[in-house]
Amino acid sequence: MTSLVPLLMVCVAMLFSAAPPTPPAVTLVYDADVVITPDSGWVEAQVTLRYPVPADDAHGVALLLNHGLTIRALGGARVRAHTLRPSEFSPSWNQLDVAFADAVLPGDTVAITLSYAGRPVMPDDGINRITPAWVELGIDSQWFPLVSTFAQDITGEVRLALPEAWTVVGSGAVSFENGRHVLRNHVAQVDVALIASPSLQRVRSASTEVYHRSMPNASVQAVLDVAAGCVQRLNHQFGAHAPFPVARLVLAERDGPGYARKNYIVLSTVNVDAVEALQQFICHEVAHYWTRSPGSFSPDHWMSEAFAEYAAAMVVREQYGAEAFARLRARWDDTESAAVWTPTSTQRPSYQSMYRRAPALLAQLEERLGEARFSQVITRYMVDGITSTAALLELVTSIGGAETADWFRTALAA
Ligand SMILES: [Zn+2]
Numbered sequence: 122m123t124s125l126v127p128l129l130m131v132c133v134a135m136l137f138s139a140a141p142p143t144p145p146a147v148t149l150v151y152d153a154d155v156v157i158t159p160d161s162g163w164v165e166a167q168v169t170l171r172y173p174v175p176a177d178d179a180h181g182v183a184l185l186l187n188h189g190l191t192i193r194a195l196g197g198a199r200v201r202a203h204t205l206r207p208s209e210f211s212p213s214w215n216q217l218d219v220a221f222a223d224a225v226l227p228g229d230t231v232a233i234t235l236s237y238a239g240r241p242v243m244p245d246d247g248i249n250r251i252t253p254a255w256v257e258l259g260i261d262s263q264w265f266p267l268v269s270t271f272a273q274d275i276t277g278e279v280r281l282a283l284p285e286a287w288t289v290v291g292s293g294a295v296s297f298e299n300g301r302h303v304l305r306n307h308v309a310q311v312d313v314a315l316i317a318s319p320s321l322q323r324v325r326s327a328s329t330e331v332y333h334r335s336m337p338n339a340s341v342q343a344v345l346d347v348a349a350g351c352v353q354r355l356n357h358q359f360g361a362h363a364p365f366p367v368a369r370l371v372l373a374e375r376d377g378p379g380y381a382r383k384n385y386i387v388l389s390t391v392n393v394d395a396v397e398a399l400q401q402f403i404c405h406e407v408a409h410y411w412t413r414s415p416g417s418f419s420p421d422h423w424m425s426e427a428f429a430e431y432a433a434a435m436v437v438r439e440q441y442g443a444e445a446f447a448r449l450r451a452r453w454d455d456t457e458s459a460a461v462w463t464p465t466s467t468q469r470p471s472y473q474s475m476y477r478r479a480p481a482l483l484a485q486l487e488e489r490l491g492e493a494r495f496s497q498v499i500t501r502y503m504v505d506g507i508t509s510t511a512a513l514l515e516l517v518t519s520i521g522g523a524e525t526a527d528w529f530r531t532a533l534a535a
Contacts, residue, residue: 147173147230148309149268151277154301157317159283162251164190164264165238172268176227181220183269184233187241187262188215195235199225213242214263235266247377256283257373257387259314259380267312272416274309281317288321290332290371292385308366310382316371328352328365333372336391343393344370344403348386351404354436358496359411359503368407381406397437397445404433411503420466421510427461427479428502434480435499453481462510463534482532489528490521 153168172182181201185208186192195203201220208214221231241264243249249262258264260271267273280301281289289295291314293306304315320334324341329349333341348370356365370386373379379388379402386406393399406429414425438446456477461470469475487495497520507513510533518526 149173149273149275149277151265151275151279151313153265153277153279153313154282155279156282157251157256159251159253159256162240163238164241164251165236166265167236168234168266170233170235170266172231172233174221174225174227174229174231179221179225179227179229181218182231182233184217184219184266185210185214185263185269186217186237186266187239187264188213189242190237190239190264192217193236193238195219195233197231197233199229199231200233208269210269211244211263213244216269217266237266247375248380254318254320256315256317258316259382260312265313271311274311275313276306276309277313278306279304279313279315281315283317284319287317287319288323288332289315289317290321290330290369290385291315292369292382294367308383310385312382314382314385316373316387321371328356329368329370331370331372334374336372336374340391340393341372343396344372344388344391344399347396347400348403348407350440351400351407351433351436354439355404355407355411355432358500359408359432362504363411365407365410370403381409383410397441397448400440401430401433401437401449404436405429408432408503411506413506413508415508418469420462420468420470421508422469423461423475423479424502424507424510424513426475427483428499430476430480431483432499432503450481450484453477453484456481460535461533464511479533482529485532486517486521486525486529489525494520 150171151168153166156165192205199222201222203217203219205215205217208216219233225231241262244261246261248257249259250257260267280303283302285297289302289304291304291306292308292310293304295302295304321332324331324345326345326349329345329352331341331345348368352365352368366384368384370388372391373387373389375389377389386403391399408429412425412429414422416422434446434449437449456473458473458478459471461474461479461482498516501516502513507516514526514530517529
């Protein structure tokens with residue numbers, strides 16, 4: 122798998138795409154006009170954020186923005202003041218503290234308008250960039266103002282000034298209207314992530330779009346088939362109430378990690394000969410559409426990764442048989458790791474514990490329960506949006522009995 126997509130799982134998606142500890146009742150809605158100058162890296166933006174004021178803080182909100190970007194104006198009828206200071210998260214970000222008027226109450230929506238411009242200082246991640254032929258932006262460049270908790274779901278519309286011949290890809294649909302590429306995102310995300318290039322081509326099926334620059338047709342078709350298969354198979358099992366939207370994959374054809382934002386999946390280098398690994402990777406990302414985490418740093422976050430990994434392995438098993446599944450399992454088993462979860466855990470477990478040890482334990486759980494009852498567990502986990510290990514153990518108890526749940530609890534802590 123490493124030859125396919127080196128450690129793709131250690132991605133910004135893993136760190137930031139999880140749901141917050143207490144999911145916000147309301148989504149922030151943005152509306153933005155953005156000018157990007159590919160030749161110089163210059164960005165100018167005029168943004169309105171409609172911020173849903175949470176129950177625990179009606180005084181204001183802290184936003185993050187790249188420190189290469191200068192605020193030209195900030196206001197709003199219910200905005201009292203703002204201050205700017207270096208962010209504690211990254212030396213290349215600033216924190217913008219926006220103070221609300223005294224009359225603002227929890228549950229209100231406060232409109233914040235800001236305009237900013239400059240040349241964002243790009244992180245050293247090999248991903249974010251503005252170049253004459255490739256623009257790739259997301260949370261790590263903090264090019265777009267985001268709430269500093271990294272946990273605020275956002276949807277909205279960005280009108281992007283780039284030449285008409287360019288292709289823009291993000292989680293939402295894009296159309297060219299009045300001289301602008303309009304990206305409308307209805308799937309709640311943690312950031313505004315997009316790729317734009319003059320040389321992107323699109324290949325599509327009913328459920329899936331694949332964008333690339335120079336991949337051979339057969340390779341692009343292989344990726345399209347694998348992705349469409351993941352969407353169809355996982356939608357069938359988990360999508361009754363929340364069907365997967367159109368999957369948009371970009372074959373970035375570059376080094377560096379891939380990442381995913383629910384239905385927007387970016388692959389760096391792709392080896393279509395390693396088709397099982399490709400399927401495992403894409404299905405893992407597709408499965409995240411239904412996983413819910415109490416927060417990326419929570420001790421319960423392991424479930425999100427382990428169930429995504431396992432759901433993908435189940436698709437591989439259906440497609441390529443027991444031997445292919447056994448190969449995945451051998452990789453999970455061949456791992457030294459600390460406990461996945463104990464009732465007193467306070468931190469997210471290690472990568473090995475979440476991506477290897479925990480799926481290995483799910484395989485053992487499936488053996489104990491049998492395929493039909495295990496299928497009920499994983500479906501309920503996805504569809505009910507379970508976010509705590511305690512709730513999962515209750516679910517295992519209800520489907521498999523107290524003895525199996527006790528075994529599972531002990532195994533997680535071993
Ligand atoms: Zn993942």
